[in-house]
Amino acid sequence: MASEPSSEGTRSRATLQEVASLADVSISTVSKVLNGRAGVSSETRARIEALLQDHRQSQRPPKRQVAPLLEVVCYEIDSPFAGEVLASIEQAARQRRIGMVLTGTTPDQTPYEEWVEDVLRRQPVGVVLVACVLPAEVKQRLLSRDIPLVAIDPAGAPAPDVPSVGSADWNGGYLATRHLIDLGHRRIGIITGPGDMMASTARLSGYRAALDASGLPVAPELVRSGEFHHADGLAEGLALLSLPERPTAIFASSDLYALGVYEAARSLGLAIPADLSVVGYDDLSIAQWAVPPLTTVHVPLVAMAEQAVHLVLRLADEPDLAFSRIDIDTTLVVRNSTRQADFVFPPSAEAKRGRSARTKISGK
Amino acid sequence: MASEPSSEGTRSRATLQEVASLADVSISTVSKVLNGRAGVSSETRARIEALLQDHRQSQRPPKRQVAPLLEVVCYEIDSPFAGEVLASIEQAARQRRIGMVLTGTTPDQTPYEEWVEDVLRRQPVGVVLVACVLPAEVKQRLLSRDIPLVAIDPAGAPAPDVPSVGSADWNGGYLATRHLIDLGHRRIGIITGPGDMMASTARLSGYRAALDASGLPVAPELVRSGEFHHADGLAEGLALLSLPERPTAIFASSDLYALGVYEAARSLGLAIPADLSVVGYDDLSIAQWAVPPLTTVHVPLVAMAEQAVHLVLRLADEPDLAFSRIDIDTTLVVRNSTRQADFVFPPSAEAKRGRSARTKISGK
Structure with missing residues (x-):
């Protein structure tokens, strides 16, 4: 039956027999492991997994x-970022x-611990990962059954064995920062993502490159x-805006960060964009709904989702696709x-500087 | 095989035979209709559907x-409301x-036109509808196969044949309005939802009831x-705030409306809550992220999702559950x-009234 989700019938019985005799178990035990069913000790399961993996490498x-x-x-799933990606997928x-x-x-x-068992039972066309990772052992179990994986905007560094779809993060960081420089801003703060995440490192690097290109220090x-x-x-917005010489612009490298910076500015009595320019990242709907509407870097989520689905289906047909x-x-x-900084006399920075100077003088 | 998604084996062959001979087709044609497979004309499909439906009523x-x-x-799917419901489901x-x-x-x-065929092939435990509806014919096809349906916050009026899980909308509308009255507001605007949607009618009714209870006119x-x-x-926020005698508070009956009202206020130079109090509805994350953070009615989405899943599974076990x-x-x-209105002299309303009066006098 075409809709029967089982890979058993498609492996030659000879393959099952071979793995079974190498592992010293019955064919039915190999079949259980292959289809994610219960009733096999974890030690035996591991032995069979390893043999299946070897077998795959020697003979497709x-x-x-x-x-x-x-x-x-x-x-x-409930983040604005996820919602827009999932709708497109x-x-x-x-x-x-x-x-x-x-x-x-x-x-x-x-995913939850037993997820891979459920997936082996369902025998899907493939798996798309959104901003998440699979443990190596889980990845192996899927790949040994030719269930292809594609990652969208992977958490951490893209794994070499999982094809991935992302967006031009360095370029986005550069564009955001360049825009603020072009408006005359010279003290530009940045809130980056986790340091072990490629996307955030690339955005930070784009920020640095744009400053360098204009001869501005980081x-x-x-x-x-x-x-x-x-x-x-x-929190980081408050920290930046409380500096003795505060930035006149902040590149918040996610739209959610930007909304946090809005709240930080409000709590300090600073108006956006009059006292502070802010650039976000992602261009989610919340960017349009922000008050004032947020200047941001557009991440092509629809195109990324479409590419990921297209790719995972191609890999299902051509498992050796490089x-x-x-x-x-x-x-x-x-x-x-965002708006033009007052180039000659940045108003708030100057005021701040003025006050600091006076404080220093009176303190002496 | 336990995981085989097919209902065919579970209907007695006698049933299929009976329907087939009544419809003057082969058993295999009845089976195709039952399992949503192609290759049956729409006329024949309709005839078989009707017979299956009759059959179900006479004999489970x-x-x-x-x-x-x-x-x-x-x-x-990409709305903030959907994201939070889906994560809970x-x-x-x-x-x-x-x-x-x-x-x-x-x-x-x-759903898309062929959705029901895909569902019949997948033979799920049940179907949960989130803020959407099924055409009557689709509903019949699912129910005739004992695939249970539950609706969360149904679009339009809840259908009598689909169990539904919602929240206390009238109560929410009452609470929101009562809060504004307690703060001393007397001119309270409301932005309601579609008139044919039970949830929005109930919220509006709660608003009216709270005004009535305080002797305030609608x-x-x-x-x-x-x-x-x-x-x-x-748009509606701008309309309300442009009235000759503008409201000092607005009950925006969704958090998204409230963000729109924020933008309307900003564009008119009105500060929230100094010049205008705003209450939202839903208590999505965007309410916390709003600047200033939004007073709103909390809709128990997590509990609603849990109830809906629990209920659809019970219905799968007990199709006759009332x-x-x-x-x-x-x-x-x-x-x-939201904040206390200036009770004795609502500042902006009074100022406005003053100006109107002067205009009238000078016009005479």
Whole structure:
């Protein structure tokens, strides 16, 4: 039956027999491991997994039968970022009459422990990872059954064995910073993401490159980091705006950060963009809804989702397709949160400086 | 095989034979219709559907076998509201080791045309509808196969044949308005949802009841409506704030509306809460991220999602369970967008009134 989600019938019985005799177990035990069923000790399971993996490398099994399902694992399903990516993946899958099975992650950005068993039972066309990672052992189990994986905007560094779709992060960081420099800003703060995440490192690098290109120094106190949450934007925004010589502009490298910076500015009585220019990153709907509407870097989420679905389906057909990484271009969307700095006398910075000077004098 | 998603084996062959001979087709044609496969003319399909439906009413078929999948159909997957509901449904499904198959809708809040065929092939445990509706014919096809349906916060009026989970909308509207009255506001605008949607009618009714209870009139010019989008909040907010005698408070009956009202206030140079108090509805994350953080009515989305999943699974076990509707309680969350009105001399209203009076005099 075409819709039966089992890979068993598609492996030659000879293969199963061979692995079974090497592992000194019955064919039915090998079949259980292959299809993620219970009733096999973890020690035996590991031995069989290793043999299946060896076998795959020496001899490709015949093409498996798949159910018309696409597995999607996503970090923080309820975040605005996830919502927009998932809506696009669902559209792309639906157009191909493939159902999207959506699973959230634990806080460490991996799926729940038994997830891989459930996936082996469902025999999907493939797996798309959104801002999350799989433990090496789980990845092996999927790949040994020719279930292809594609990552969108992977957490951490892209794994060499998982093809990934991202966007031009360095370019986005450069564009955002360049825009602020072109408006006359000279003290530009940045709130970056986690240091072990390629996307945030690339954005920071773009920021540095834009400053360098204009002969501006990178002031260490203006570089702050967080975990891409609103609360980080608020805390780091407050830190930046409380500096003795505060920045006149902040490149918040996510839209959520930017909203946190808005709140930081409000709590200090600073108006955006009159006293502070802010650039976000992602161009989620919340950027348009911000008050004032947020200037931000547009990340092509729709195109990324479409590419990821296209790619995972191609890999299902051609498991040996050589593919590592594609980055789609980013663009700057100028709205109302940025404006020309008063070049000659940056008003608030000067005022601040004035006050500091007076304090110093009176203190002496 | 337990995981085989087919209901065919579970209907007695006698049933199929009976329907086939009544419809004057082969058993295989009946089986195709039952399992959503192609190759049957729409006329024949309709005839068989009707017979299957009759048959179900006269004689319950044996319990069908199901795949461990839960179908979720959701309007505007990328909206903040959907994101928070979907994350909760996924959690509830995952705890039961059931995969969530997520499908978006067309703009008219129904799934794509062939969706029901795909669902019949997948044979899920049940279907949860989030802010959307199914055409009557689609509903019949699912119910005739004992695939249970539950609606969360249904679009339009809850259908009597679909059990639904909602929240106490009237109570929420009352709480929001009562809060503003308690703060001394007397001219309170409202932006409601679509008039044919039960939830928005109930919120409006709560608003009226709270005004009545305080002996305040319901001024028709203060009641505006939209489709729960940000743009409506902006447009209707501008309309309310441009009235000759503008409201000192607005009950925006969705958080997205409230953000639109924020933008309307900003564009008119009005500060929140100094010049205008705003109450939202839903208590999505965007309410906390708003600047200033938004006072809003908390809708218990997590509990609603958990109830819906629990209910659809119970219905899968007990198809005759009598259940129509459950509403979970709403509460008010006070943040920084509301404050005491100046009771004796509402400053802006009085100023405005003063100007109007002068204009009249000078006009005479």
